[in-house]
Amino acid sequence: KRVGVLISGSGTNLQALIDKTQDPASNMGCEIVVVISNKKDVEGLKRAERAGIPTKVVSHTDFKSREEFDMACHSILETERVDIVCLAGFMRILSGPFVRLWRGRMLNIHPALLPLFKGTHAQKQALEAGVRISGCTVHFVEEDVDAGAILVQKIVPIKHGDTEETLQERIKTVERDAFPEGLKMVANGVVYLDLSTNRLVWRD
Ligand SMILES: Nc1nc2ccc(CNc3ccc(C(=O)NCCCC(=O)O)cc3)cc2c(=O)[nH]1
Numbered sequence: 001k002r003v004g005v006l007i008s009g010s011g012t013n014l015q016a017l018i019d020k021t022q023d024p025a026s027n028m029g030c031e032i033v034v035v036i037s038n039k040k041d042v043e044g045l046k047r048a049e050r051a052g053i054p055t056k057v058v059s060h061t062d063f064k065s066r067e068e069f070d071m072a073c074h075s076i077l078e079t080e081r082v083d084i085v086c087l088a089g090f091m092r093i094l095s096g097p098f099v100r101l102w103r104g105r106m107l108n109i110h111p112a113l114l115p116l117f118k119g120t121h122a123q124k125q126a127l128e129a130g131v132r133i134s135g136c137t138v139h140f141v142e143e144d145v146d147a148g149a150i151l152v153q154k155i156v157p158i159k160h161g162d163t164e165e166t167l168q169e170r171i172k173t174v175e176r177d178a179f180p181e182g183l184k185m186v187a188n189g190v191v192y193l194d195l196s197t198n199r200l201v202w203r204d
């Protein structure tokens, strides 16, 4: 399977996907063929270049509408014959038409245990809520933000004195395993999203 990864920043999740997909022993059943960023000069682009993966920058400021930006990304993904899209620290909300084109073939990783703490600053939300555990969620992408069917979740403890940064760091240590795990399952057909029932179907 051919994978396209959308990023906006540091790309630590992208790096985890690169390391696993480029390691034959991981048996991921997929390869990253293109990385698209909506921001230029971000660390994630350097990570892709170091790994020999083609990169594209699509600046959302170059487009009159959200849909036009999304379709510019879509045409790159089509050209590269991408089968699965991964949102790895991608910080733009995607429009309905784009999500419908990729429904059941697009994954996101969120730094909290959905359905809790949707949206941005999830780590801050967890700290303010006073919960004692948090973690990350790998899910299919639906138009309704952070609401898609959940594939993988991993938990971390929240410790006294944690800040947004210390918690984000601890969550990232489990993200690096969670995202490749979720991608591998989808790439190998272990699980798929039944588009009519919106339910996950597991092949046991
Ligand atoms: N339709 C759809 N698209 C998404 C795009 C990105 C992410 C990643 N997680 C994200 C979740 C929330 C945001 C957000 O609220 N950003 C501030 C507004 C930025 C903007 O104006 O675009 C960004 C990424 C998830 C989704 C999703 O679940 N569904």
Ligand SMILES: N[C@@H]1O[C@H](COP(=O)(O)O)[C@@H](O)[C@H]1O
Binding pocket: 007, 008, 009, 010, 011, 012, 013, 014, 044, 087, 088, 089, 090, 109, 110, 111, 136, 168, 172, 175
């Ligand atoms: N999706 C969220 O965006 C953050 C930044 O990711 P990255 O750019 O370092 O991969 C990560 O914490 C991830 O959960």
